[in-house]
Amino acid sequence: MANIVVVGAQWGDEAKGKVVDYLAPHVDMVVRFGGGNNAGHSVTVGTELYKFHLVPSGILNPHLTCVIADGVVIDPGALVVEIDGHKGRGLNFENLRIAAGAHVILPYHRLLDQLAEERLGDGKLGTTGRGVGPAYTDKAARIGIRMGDFVRPDRFAERLKVALEQKNAILTKVFNLEPLSFEALYKEYSEYAAKLRPYVHDTAALVYEAAVNSRGILFEGAQGTLLDLDLGTYPFVTSSHPTAGGACVGTGIGPTMIDAVIGVAKAYTTRVGSGVFPTELLDETGNYIRERGHEYGTTTGRPRRCGWLDTVILRFAARVNGLTCLSLGHLDVLAGLDEVNVCVAYQTSEGETLRDLPADFSYRTDIQPIYETLPGWKEDVSAATTLAELPANAQRYVERVQELAETRIGTLSVGPGREQTIVLDKTLEEILASTRARR
Numbered sequence: 056m057a058n059i060v061v062v063g064a065q066w067g068d069e070a071k072g073k074v075v076d077y078l079a080p081h082v083d084m085v086v087r088f089g090g091g092n093n094a095g096h097s098v099t100v101g102t103e104l105y106k107f108h109l110v111p112s113g114i115l116n117p118h119l120t121c122v123i124a125d126g127v128v129i130d131p132g133a134l135v136v137e138i139d140g141h142k143g144r145g146l147n148f149e150n151l152r153i154a155a156g157a158h159v160i161l162p163y164h165r166l167l168d169q170l171a172e173e174r175l176g177d178g179k180l181g182t183t184g185r186g187v188g189p190a191y192t193d194k195a196a197r198i199g200i201r202m203g204d205f206v207r208p209d210r211f212a213e214r215l216k217v218a219l220e221q222k223n224a225i226l227t228k229v230f231n232l233e234p235l236s237f238e239a240l241y242k243e244y245s246e247y248a249a250k251l252r253p254y255v256h257d258t259a260a261l262v263y264e265a266a267v268n269s270r271g272i273l274f275e276g277a278q279g280t281l282l283d284l285d286l287g288t289y290p291f292v293t294s295s296h297p298t299a300g301g302a303c304v305g306t307g308i309g310p311t312m313i314d315a316v317i318g319v320a321k322a323y324t325t326r327v328g329s330g331v332f333p334t335e336l337l338d339e340t341g342n343y344i345r346e347r348g349h350e351y352g353t354t355t356g357r358p359r360r361c362g363w364l365d366t367v368i369l370r371f372a373a374r375v376n377g378l379t380c381l382s383l384g385h386l387d388v389l390a391g392l393d394e395v396n397v398c399v400a401y402q403t404s405e406g407e408t409l410r411d412l413p414a415d416f417s418y419r420t421d422i423q424p425i426y427e428t429l430p431g432w433k434e435d436v437s438a439a440t441t442l443a444e445l446p447a448n449a450q451r452y453v454e455r456v457q458e459l460a461e462t463r464i465g466t467l468s469v470g471p472g473r474e475q476t477i478v479l480d481k482t483l484e485e486i487l488a489s490t491r492a493r494r
């Protein structure tokens with residue numbers, strides 16, 4: 056009976072999809088509130104592996120309404136391919152709704168994303184090259200095209216002419232490229248528009264209705280807290296708001312209608328793309344984590360940078376998202392190590408100790424992690440169903456992380472499967488039972 060936001064507490068790829076999938080039976084709606092097909096998550100059901108980029112993973116539950124909300128940017132071609140691919144495997148899309156206010160990613164966005172990265176050279180952001188940043192740029196510059204307009208041929212043509220005139224000026228005059236043809240683009244994208252038209256709705260109204268009258272909603276974040284445009288490691292961030300506040304502006308729901316915020320974190324840290332990463336491991340241990348954790352991007356296949364868990368980051372995530380609890384995953388990956396480190400604070404080159412993220416974190420190449428070293432565990436933990444079934448050292452690790460993060464851990468994940476989730480205390484039950492006095 057609760058409206059719950061699920062966010063990434065690190066730099067993305069925390070396996071939020073698994074948490075959403077686990078909670079989905081308890082709600083009536085799953086809403087994706089930001090990002091685009093730069094995101095990618097995998098959900099394992101039995102022996103089947105499903106990969107999602109834009110479609111909420113809730114689609115695996117036929118009782119749910121799944122919404123791609125206003126805060127998302129949509130590559131229509133990619134979405135059509137994703138829907139058709141999943142339909143081919145028997146998933147039902149009758150309950151999919153796409154926000155009329157969501158913005159469209161067009162070929163010039165992808166092109167400009169790649170060209171901008173090339174121009175930045177060594178200073179490149181390491182974007183996914185999916186056109187996400189340029190699409191959000193156009194949204195803010197008010198020359199974007201929204202799904203509601205995209206699926207109306209006359210309005211699409213009108214908006215595309217305005218945008219293309221500007222984009223072609225940039226492509227030809229700044230980058231010395233050929234202009235894009237209006238006719239070719241309009242023709243190709245009108246076909247996608249026709250396929251997506253039945254799904255397009257005023258989803259803010261649907262979400263409000265469900266928030267008030269249904270068993271509850273899961274607001275599914277993409278990316279993670281430190282990739283937030285305002286709160287993350289700017290400029291090495293994405294162009295949307297993966298933090299809990301993004302669930303409100305990205306869907307049209309007011310903050311007072313949110314009952315709980317769950318922050319998903321791995322038992323270690325990963326990052327894709329450039330930027331600061333104090334606990335990064337460039338050694339054998341980093342490789343060990345990468346291989347055991349299959350830390351390669353779902354969207355781009357890029358190897359993820361891997362490092363120890365950083366509780367400075369978790370405390371920051373708890374603060375800016377107002378976390379109700381953490382969901383700590385990938386604990387199985389750390390098995391086999393003699394010792395595990397947890398970053399508790401940073402040391403500056405001047406010898407100062409920082410317990411909190413400095414405001415200029417992105418540029419602080421001088422900070423070193425201060426670690427607490429805990430004994431590792433050799434045993435496989437992937438079949439554990441309770442905390443007590445974990446090896447003593449793994450239990451100790453979890454308890455210490457909880458103390459250092461200053462946030463309750465609601466669930467632990469010991470493998471990709473639905474059943475490989477350990478519910479730690481009454482937090483989840485309390486969350487699911489919480490219903491605010493709603494109008």
Ligand code: IMP
Pocket residue numbers: 066067068093094095180181182183184185186187188277278282291292293294327328329
């Ligand atoms: P963009 O979102 O493609 O513009 O990329 C901006 C930054 O966010 C880059 O460092 C990307 O690697 C990172 N990023 C975007 N989406 C994800 C994600 O789903 N997981 C992890 N990193 C991401």
